[in-house]
Amino acid sequence: MKIITISREFGSGGRELAKRLSDAMGIVYYDREILTAIAQKGGFHEDYVRETLEQNYLLQYPLTIGKSFSCVQPIPQTATDLLIAQRNTLLDIARKCSSCIIVGRCADVILRDYHPLRLFVYAEEQAKLQRCLERETDPRTTEKDILRQMRRIDKARASYYRLFAETGWGQKENYDLCINTTHVSIKQIVPLLKGYLEGL
Template structure:
């Protein structure tokens, strides 16, 4: 079983993924992928994260082959990150029994037929969730946080749409979409895990 979790920033997608992995006894991958890509490319983790999460590649032109991306006009480090991402995620997919959060895993692993989740929420819920987990002393206005949501989601959409057929967030590209607005994520996991098990038999 492979589950991929695409998510809007602040919607609780990471929590959904981690709790699902625990409930189903699957290996969980999220930020660990950034570390693996960093080790594979000898590039700084913050740089790798900026490419994959914040659209650090967005000013460059890309062309992609069928099995592995060929990046024609990008700096070599960006190319290295994108190629390493596909290699590492496909290697994880071959092992199976995992939950992967983000990193366009739903399209990279399309041939493995993963169960594809998309998690979203309204801005008020995302703001509340981000404030609840924010480091002490971190203060952003609502407008600043909404701007940040848009920036991060724009980067995620950019990379996903370069690789995928369906646009990021398009219901046609997912098996289940969950609105976590005012939802206790922990409470829905047992039913969600059971639904996924029944759907992947």
């Protein structure tokens, strides 16, 4: 088995798919654990690490493509340090684990030398909206609120991806398998995906 990286559109069920697949295959799953490790090693609060690496913070800077984090305006040193720490954490995981699942973090690009199996999970907007509504706990949240959040987060993911890759986030050429969850439940996909992966 290989390292499996899972990139996903917000609301597509990619995180749920990764966790269920991890349980089904009995292999380690990394997601927010990466942020925890970065925070502990760097002495940062985990919320700060998450907000810097996952939210719109980096969108303030007009980035150019390149592996050295070059940009028109320099990214603040702390943010650069966190990007480097995340890269090093992913590389450390790859060195220690011959089989694992990693969600997001541009792991498919950062770990290219380890030849991971790269998955991309996506869905039609209405299906993503419905999935988000089903798990929403705040009754004041509207469909418009969720749609804005979906678009904002996916925009941030695409921008973040450009820090590491010369191709666009979500382009099918970047992945070994693209999974559309629009008309199927995650529970239905997992056994099929498990069989496919075990047959490689």
